[in-house]
Amino acid sequence: MLAASGRPCEFGLKENRLVSRPESLSQLFRSLHSIKGVGDKLAALLARFFGAPEGQEAIALDILMHMPSGVVDRRRQVGIAEAYLNQIVTLRLHIDRHQPPPKGKPHIPHRVFAHDETGDVQLVFFRAQGGWVERALPEGEERFVSGQIGFFNGEKQITHPDYIVEPDKFETLPLVEPVYPLTNGLSSKALSKLVRQVVETIPPLPEWAGEHILQERKWPTFAHAMKSVHLPASPEEAELWAPARMRLAYDEYFAGQLTLQLIRSTMVADRGIARTFTGEITERVRQALPFSLTEGQQKAVDEIRADLQSPNRMSRLLQGDVGAGKTVVALMAMAAMAESGAQSSLMAPTEILAAQHFKTLKPLCDLVGLGCELLTGKMGAAERRTKLAGIASGQTTIVVGTHALFQSGVEFHNLGLTVVDEQHRFGVHQRLALSDKGKHTDLLVMTATPIPRTLVLTHFGDMEVSILREKPRGRQPIDTAVLSIGDYDRVIARLRARLAEGAQAFWVCPLVEESEHLDVVAAEDRFAELQKVFGDQVALVHGRMSAAAKQEVMQRFSANELKLLVATTVIEVGVDVPNASIMIIEHAERFGLAQLHQLRGRVGRGTQRSACLLLYKDPLSETARARLDTIKSTEDGFEIAERDLELRGQGDVLGTRQSGMPGYRLAVPDVHRHLLDFAHDDAKDLLSRNPGLSGPEGEAARTCLYLFRKDLAIPLIRAG
Template sequence: MSRPETLAPLFRSLHTVKGVGDKLAALLTRYFGAPEGQEAIILDVLMHMPSGVVDRRRQVGIAEAHLQQVVTLRLHIDRHQPPPRGKPHVPHRVFAHDQSGDINLVFFRAQGGWVEKALPVGEERYVSGKIDVFNGEKQITHPDYIVEPDKFATLPLVEPVYPLTSGLSSRALAKLVRHAVDALPDLPEWIDAETMASRKWPTFADAMRMVHLPEQPGDAELWSPARQRLAYDEYLAGQLTLQIVRATMVTARGIARRFDGSATRKVNSLLPFALTEGQKHALNDILGDLSAPERMSRLLQGDVGSGKTVVALMAMAAMTESGAQSALMAPTELLASQHFRTIKPLCDAAGITCALLTGKMPAGERRAILAGLADGSIATAVGTHALFQSDIQFKDLGLIVVDEQHRFGVHQRLALTDKGRHTDLLVMTATPIPRTLVLTHFGDMEVSVLHEKPAGRQPIDSAVLSINDYDRVITRLQARLAEGAQAYWVCPLVEESETLQVVNAEDRFAELQKTFGDSVALVHGRMSAAAKQAVMDRFKANEIKLLVATTVIEVGVDVPNATIMIIEHAERFGLAQLHQLRGRVGRGSQRSACLLLYKEPLSETAKARLETIKSTEDGFVIAEKDLELRGQGDLLGTRQSGMPGYRLAVPDVHRHLLEFAHDDAKALFARNPGLTGEDGENIRILLYLFRKHLAIPLIRAG
């Protein structure tokens, strides 16, 4: 379907607007982040929300104009005092008065006589700006507006303020905004009348007018009806897109699997511990999905060490009962081989064939595994995304388990399930994702959460210390290692950087070697997978006492004897990352400790971060706090991965609308999955306005 005709005026290039030349057009295209090879359009200006409002409605006499207030004064111009020749740093002063008092208007570097023209002696002018005081006299430096009395109507008494970029003046942007608002066509309503009435929301076009050309300062506030309506529209477009993607993945093309419980019982009996209530519950959800005719699309969230892998293994065991294959995919080879080592002994004992496929294996071995996957003799495969290269054929791939999902977006989810015609998808993440983000990024998935930790896990003592206490830390560490403990020492970077005064892993390693000799080793991201693995194996075998590492150990490294985690430059890590790193200890039966070393001075945000980590081990509390401190884009590392960034909705203020939008999108899509008829047309307009039209071709007819 092509774009609705009514929207044409909004999709015109800004280049076509009078007064926008090549240079400004190029600047705007960069500023609005237009897609590769396209120019910025009128719609971009509309979607560019003001960050605040200047209220110039205070029209008082000079006597009542107070310090730091923005006022609009009607002044009589008395005289000019230009700077003496050759002293350009002295300002040009204009003396003026009204019935209540006197004021100076101050202009720096005002060449070319324009001030004299704008403020002719003996005439009256309206002047608007912020009041300050110099040498006991009131003044306005560089007034925002100077207008003649008969042109008073052109002075915007309520003026939105926009984020700008260098080279773009607020005047130029204000002109574009006016143009964009004028270009708004009459649009049909996509929100039902009942909702509109109960929330007292304006139409889309009126909401845009109120935000960009407000009559009252309240019109453009974040919690005003206009902004709420627009935030809801943006959320609704995003949630509808996820519903469409979900429909594409989950339509009844799945297979209702049948299980006899033989393999799952076997695996369960081999586990050294009983499943927690949470694990049982998640497993029931998953088995329920697998036995239904729709394809499963489920997110399994659990904090570090909550036992997600076991749940996945049970699901894969169930798959083998139904005669189909499973694949477990991890983000790195290190993690893939670790998962493999965890599940292989259990699979062997339960009679389930299991193979590891990595990019670096010998050709002969790889050929044998490929043959086994193609003829079905291998039931479960573990690997990295190499599992999904085009030359790999499965006989009947029934279940894909993806670990650390947030590294892949919706498109990869669609591509993955194409490997198997009826494949169910289970996604696991150890990043506790707050409800808000689950809806925005995984609204197309059902969610199971593991809240409790497996029995026997010890709490972790966390402390925050300045790096100035280095010597104390070393003495304490020597004593603990002598008692048989093992420790991690994490640094943010590998080699030194010119710009950051940060101790890097290689320097720290050299420094620690002086004290600990051969019992310390280094592992970082630029080593080959084999070299990394060799060091990790020696650490696991307790041949190494202290492991210096960059964040490569962030996910999935499991050494129960390691009970001490020291994070240097903790102020440089995000909350989610600190939480992940801390989760590497406390995996055995010993009490564990995590020490956060920081370098002064600390910013307020860094202080709040370290305080949060010290005070709680609950990943969900930490994630909510992270969302507050950093904003949602960074939380999943999604600035780069094209996750939905919002332009109109501000999560902190509009979070409640996301739940509404989610429920409304679900109901709407259930009612009209083909988006047909007049309602469907209106919704398509909404999707085009928010550039979600790429989802439209996915809509199944009826």
């Protein structure tokens, strides 16, 4: 990767060619510390603020990519008489007199009385010490003052004006001023000054968008767009839908799409194996299934088979709503792989989920004669040795586990297919690393988080996509109700009656704070309360328990030895207890839509009608109410995902804020979503026309990749 310190770093490419970052970009990759006025303290603050890697400093590019959140318009230059409450105005004032606070009463403000030919105004300063107010506003002189008009005791006033400038320095007052997100210790004045210095050093850049695109869409160049956004002449220039911001959003999407296309070409190009199948094992699996495949499942199986038969490497995303039957599709793929003489691995994000998959797959594998083993990090040494020997000899055809599958020491006889569950937790780098375990491994990734099309393009543009929309036959609809926690006693009475009839229930408590410890306390408090009512019929499971302890509780619940399971969100993904028909989610207003949908999907898996109860605590914010209404009104995960995107923005929907996957700095998906399609098509066209990104066109595209920190893609550019 590029050093954030701004030093170019070199990469070995095919044919030992070396590329380094273009020299023309060095100004933008220099440390902010090297800019006049940035001392050690500010440099350290900026490094933290912009998230520079450990031991490195923020660079000029960080400032450039830090977009304003709004604009203050100071162009309203009127007389005091026409300055109205809460307006931001710029006034030319004659300073009459000062009224400092009485000695020993620092809480009383320093007032400055001023006038123009239309009226009077007071300028108010709290805790103004050191005589700077007197120096800035000398009695008898004129000054331009800009700020927001307020009223106090019937008098117009401006409290702490934003700008005070002498008449001959009027041009230094920014009449249109971008407002930036700040951090404690960083003033908007200091940041604006830095922005101005950096914008002026943008070098001439080759045009990657293509002249015809700029003309057609009436977009400025990259440098001009940056200037319009950071130093706008009018508020309209900096709007999210203005040509400048559209251009920059497109550039960010284009860099991302180009990266994904390069990864795709690396993964699939001449490195796959064209598999041949006998159809025997898959037919035995089909016969062994207690149900027939849905149309969607059959279509996904056919798409996967076609991928496996092609000489290119498969890289496919299987999206299926909660309970849509992705595991069966994966089993059909792994059975086909076994027919071709190769092994498969299924990797899950947690041991609970790995065990769950194993429990589903093992009986079917035994019936059809496939060796299937579970490998986790918690196994004893002897058991682990035996399992590793089976994997290395090829006796084990299907291996299920966590990321421990990809640690050194696990040697496959002939790994042909890697299946990854809950893909959104794995970024682009992990996809590349996973596929390298087997030399020509095909990759199938599954997610139960329905992902809106925008985000599929953004994060998985390097993958083909199969979607399972229908629920398997026999799945019961889930009745969803929303209730205030004030109805707790009624809820308990109803729950007691249902459990007495033989039902089982989940009771989920949220992460109340960031601290895992408090999360446990919240669940433990509720558990203690419920224990008073349900005694030893209730148990608790949370993230701080050992895997073995969690497993034991889950097994007892699955075996119907427990009636009520109090849990934190550890049960969000993949827990399968068909007899559980009631889901109670406490503090439902604290959960995201995708999480609520996932949790609700833990019930409705058996034959009886299921219910989900969302308990909230007043007062509800508008967003929280919208979330709860959405969950109540639909079970369609794709509809829920689109709504989630509208309510929360793309970084949260995939949990990317936590997982380090790319959020956007310049593009705002709600406004710029349509540009993603353009960027996707343009990146695809460019690589089909010029796969080696050579010549001036290729140099321009590489420049774009460097500017958006997509350096990981540079070594993937294929020679020629």
